[in-house]
Amino acid sequence: MEKVDVIVVGGGLAGLAAAYGLAREGAEVMVLERGDYSGAKNVTGGRLYTSLVRDLCPELWEGAPLERAVTRELISVVTEDRMATSEIAAQEFGGERPQSHTVVRARLDRYLADKVAEAGGMVIPKMKVDALLTEGGSGAHGAGDGLDASARVIGIRAGDDEIGAGVVVVAEGVLGLLATEAGLCERPAPADTALGYKEVIELPAEVIEDRWHLGEGEGAAQLFLGSVTDGIMGGAFLYTNRESVALGLVLGMEQMRSRDDELESWQLLDGFKAHPAVAPLLKGGETVEYSAHAVAEGGIARVPRLLGDGYVLAGDAAGLSLNALITVRGMDFAIASGYHAAAATAAALAAGDTSAAGLASYERRLRESFVLRDLQTAAGVPGLLENRRLFTHYPEAVTELMRDLFTVGPGPASKLSSTGLRGLRRRFMDPATVKDLLSFRRI
Amino acid sequence: MDMDAKLGLDVFKLDTEPHIEIEREVCRTACAKKVCLTVCPADLYELDDEGDVTVNWEGCLECGTCLLCCEPRALSWRYPRGEYGVQYRMS
Numbered sequence: 039m040e041k042v043d044v045i046v047v048g049g050g051l052a053g054l055a056a057a058y059g060l061a062r063e064g065a066e067v068m069v070l071e072r073g074d075y076s077g078a079k080n081v082t083g084g085r086l087y088t089s090l091v092r093d094l095c096p097e098l099w100e101g102a103p104l105e106r107a108v109t110r111e112l113i114s115v116v117t118e119d120r121m122a123t124s125e126i127a128a129q130e131f132g133g134e135r136p137q138s139h140t141v142v143r144a145r146l147d148r149y150l151a152d153k154v155a156e157a158g159g160m161v162i163p164k165m166k167v168d169a170l171l172t173e174g175g176s177g178a179h180g181a182g183d184g185l186d187a188s189a190r191v192i193g194i195r196a197g198d199d200e201i202g203a204g205v206v207v208v209a210e211g212v213l214g215l216l217a218t219e220a221g222l223c224e225r226p227a228p229a230d231t232a233l234g235y236k237e238v239i240e241l242p243a244e245v246i247e248d249r250w251h252l253g254e255g256e257g258a259a260q261l262f263l264g265s266v267t268d269g270i271m272g273g274a275f276l277y278t279n280r281e282s283v284a285l286g287l288v289l290g291m292e293q294m295r296s297r298d299d300e301l302e303s304w305q306l307l308d309g310f311k312a313h314p315a316v317a318p319l320l321k322g323g324e325t326v327e328y329s330a331h332a333v334a335e336g337g338i339a340r341v342p343r344l345l346g347d348g349y350v351l352a353g354d355a356a357g358l359s360l361n362a363l364i365t366v367r368g369m370d371f372a373i374a375s376g377y378h379a380a381a382a383t384a385a386a387l388a389a390g391d392t393s394a395a396g397l398a399s400y401e402r403r404l405r406e407s408f409v410l411r412d413l414q415t416a417a418g419v420p421g422l423l424e425n426r427r428l429f430t431h432y433p434e435a436v437t438e439l440m441r442d443l444f445t446v447g448p449g450p451a452s453k454l455s456s457t458g459l460r461g462l463r464r465r466f467m468d469p470a471t472v473k474d475l476l477s478f479r480r481i
Numbered sequence: 482m483d484m485d486a487k488l489g490l491d492v493f494k495l496d497t498e499p500h501i502e503i504e505r506e507v508c509r510t511a512c513a514k515k516v517c518l519t520v521c522p523a524d525l526y527e528l529d530d531e532g533d534v535t536v537n538w539e540g541c542l543e544c545g546t547c548l549l550c551c552e553p554r555a556l557s558w559r560y561p562r563g564e565y566g567v568q569y570r571m572s
Binding site (some may be wrong): 072073074075077078079080081082142143144163164165166196197212213215225226227228231233235236237238282284291294295297300301302303304308325326327328329330331332 | 482484487488490491494516518519520521522523524542543544545546548549550552559560561562563564566567568569570571572
């Protein structure tokens with residue numbers, strides 16, 4: 039069996055970041071990507087918190103194809119005929135080092151794949167890995183029916199080819215088909231995942247900048263909670279790219295699958311596009327692509343064992359993503375986990391010990407980095423999101439209160455303060471809300 | 482916008498073999514709810530004249546939703562072979 043230092047399964051952000059770091063260290067690294075090119079199978083909302091990953095490899099980001107620097111953040115609560123929005127436009131979000139950028143994966147990942155190649159790594163597209171090769175262990179592996187922490191990963195099989203590797207970086211994405219089959223982790227449960235799907239709608243750059251009040255190259259990110267998901271945990275999103283907007287929904291998988299009606303989930307997006315406060319934003323735009331992907335939302339509690347003999351898990355394959363309602367993250371975790379996987383793997387190869395003990399610095403590095411720290415801080419969020427009132431009662435209550443404050447009616451006008459207090463008393467002063475307020479302290 | 486129009490925007494490279502197969506007996510006997518009919522974002526699942534679930538795998542977005550939601554494990558679900566399946570350009 040032919041053997042290389044490192045095989046990276048999956049040429050997405052985690053895999054490419056790992057391969058780049060390893061190639062720069064002089065390791066012989068091979069990335070296997072099943073799409074026609076990196077990014078061909080990837081779906082993001084999409085915004086990348088670039089500020090956190092830029093410092094890991096600054097040179098990688100000069101010339102990177104980022105869409106727009108997000109300078110306007112909006113969060114809206116919606117009912118069928120109302121929308122109330124909080125907005126912050128802050129110079130600190132932009133400037134020399136913007137906090138985040140919208141991205142298109144087919145562009146960004148292809149760019150990063152080129153950088154890996156320039157650094158001396160091999161990126162092989164159109165090649166699907168069919169299995170992780172393991173040896174030792176209890177023999178349970180292969181059936182995908184139990185964890186087998188004692189197995190050692192020694193390489194991969196792709197079609198009829200087997201390739202050995204000192205270390206396999208498993209960056210296969212959220213479904214974790216290969217790692218599950220090899221017994222390295224369990225398939226994510228519906229309760230720990232969501233479905234994200236979106237349309238990319240083309241609009242001229244000037245129209246985007248006019249409609250969202252943006253300077254040249256600046257972008258907006260807007261999240262929506264409420265009737266858009268018809269009571270299902272989740273929300274809608276809108277990100278402005280350079281010459282398109284990405285508009286989509288995220289729906290909690292368990293709540294979606296346990297509904298009793300005949301609602302077809304995909305139709306909710308058309309409802310969102312037709313919302314009276316959304317439709318004008320999209321006017322004249324033309325949908326050019328439709329995409330969907332599962333998302334990991336289990337938080338830190340569902341992060342599996344991150345490494346073992348001969349392998350590390352990185353990115354979505356390690357469950358490293360976070361929906362914290364206002365900030366939705368995953369790509370920054372993917373890149374950072376790839377970076378730390380590279381450092382740990384390079385050290386293990388140099389020391390001649392690619393066992394779990396030799397690779398243990400990967401987990402230590404992630405714990406010391408923002409990746410596991412931020413996931414730990416948000417440990418209470420997944421539980422909180424199961425509260426349906428967030429997606430039903432509160433959007434209704436907030437938009438109703440706002441409407442009342444802004445309403446001029448035919449009858450005698452109340453004082454602003456009494457309208458406000460009446461609204462607060464009616465919709466927010468009840469035991470369930472007090473209980474929710476207490477639970478919000480967890481985040 | 483109907484689903485055919487949405488999927489018509491995407492680039493698919495069709496394999497000759499399906500990558501999703503339904504375990505007919507498990508599907509018939511162990512699943513009353515058939516969530517695949519409502520959760521698939523590409524609306525690929527439907528009932529045939531006999532009431533059996535069929536899947537139009539050619540339009541699969543490879544999101545994994547059906548795999549995660551199908552409780553009786555009535556699906557044999559793989560990624561398409563290398564270079565086949567959906568190829569996103571803008572997502």
